[in-house]
Amino acid sequence: MYDIIIIGAGTAGISAYKAAIKHTQNILIINDGAWDTTCARVGCMPSKVMISTANRLYDAEHANQVGLNLKIHADTTLVMTHLRKLRDRFTTATLKEVNHWDEQHKISGKASFINQNTIEVNGKQYQAKSFILAVGSTPNFDQDWKKQLKHHLITTDQIFELETLPQSIAVIGSGIIAIELAQAFHRLGVKTTIFARSRKVGSLSSPDLQQLAQQELGQELDILFETLPQHVTLENDQVKIEYRVDQELKTLYVDYILSATGRSSLLNTLDLQKINPAFENLKDLPLNTHTKQLADLPIFIVGDALTLTPLQHEAAHEGKMAVHNCLHYPHVEKIKALTPLSIVFSAPEMAIVGQSYQQLKKENKDFVTGFVSYEKQGRALVLGKNKGAIEVYIDHVTQKLLGAELFVEHAEHLAHLLSWMIAKDATLSDLLAQPYYHPTLEEGLRTAFKHARRQLS
């Protein structure tokens, strides 16, 4: 009987293995498919390569914003090749590490439970004292559309494999992945149309910042808000999409539809109902969100498989921390929560740090909002990136920084600073006592903090 069996070798599973191997050699890790992680192969990394290329082109085309007159002839034929070359560098680095692991510890295949101590892979059974389930998730798409459109309906699992950029694409969805990729395609010269079920774009929960993002992104991108395709067919190797705007029937032809309507957990591959029939309903699994324990069993679910924060750094953290609970079961401890931090690599970038506006409202927290617009912010004007705004949320009584939402250039860096200050329990006076170099985007944060202070005094 093994001490631990880890199912899934993505970010969370690999992190769990690396933590577990320090304590026991009596482990097994099982993975279905490639061992190079969703993040490196079809997630974080290839998407960020594409966004970076797209933004470089956009900046060159808009160099007049910084007083330059450039004649641009953009040849985008190598964009996908460059993306895959860099992507392969990231996946190779992961595989190199995994290939060094003891072969006895690894099995390629799809695992499923026989009972609470036993799993089956490739027709053979294995038992363990504890399990870490790190099976991740898979993109959603409409099965009927897939039958109709065949390889013209793609998800993020296929998009980075396109030989060259398409002429045109329709993106279904306006969430994080949809907006990131749609803006990148648009900036690379692909005729891009976004079908959005609601008006929400990206992640922001603050009504004011959300509205600003809708306006800003709506100006640049072709977003059909509150509109979904009614009918899709394949016609002359093109996708014909029929949809309605104000009752009027419209038709659009595109090379591909990218389905970016969220992801579903792969826990359904594990036959959890064989442990307990009540586990049939995956939406209602008795998971302790603090310890990641399933019911009172020595089974821990980490990463994207079951989470409200499907993020790479959260998956890595949970995978590593779950090992402690496996080894000390039944003495199970809370996994130390990281300060919430999420980033959308749109332009301007979006970020949420600590508690979001919506969470604070839901919990009836007594807080003030410090606001700063970046339209006239000095450094943002210098960069020609004077768009968006930031809100910081300060507790009315303790004056501690509770959270922030950002929609500005370089939000990724500002968000890290804010999350580290939240982790340190910083108050408004701590924050205002920090140095702010001139001229920087960070000075905008000071403006927001001062705005909050005026409301408190």
Ligand SMILES: Cc1cc2nc3c(=O)[nH]c(=O)nc-3n(C[C@H](O)[C@H](O)[C@H](O)COP(=O)(O)OP(=O)(O)OC[C@H]3O[C@@H](n4cnc5c(N)ncnc54)[C@H](O)[C@@H]3O)c2cc1C
């Ligand atoms: C396009 C895109 C962009 C993203 N961008 C970012 C970003 O910028 N920043 C960020 O933080 N996050 C980003 N993410 C999210 C990030 O990729 C995930 O949070 C992370 O990969 C989750 O890791 P995981 O270990 O939970 O799952 P995975 O890495 O998906 O690993 C799960 C593994 O389990 C295997 N498996 C499934 N079922 C079984 C079974 N029954 N038996 C055996 N093995 C099984 C799977 O095949 C897979 O290998 C992005 C995701 C996508 C899709």
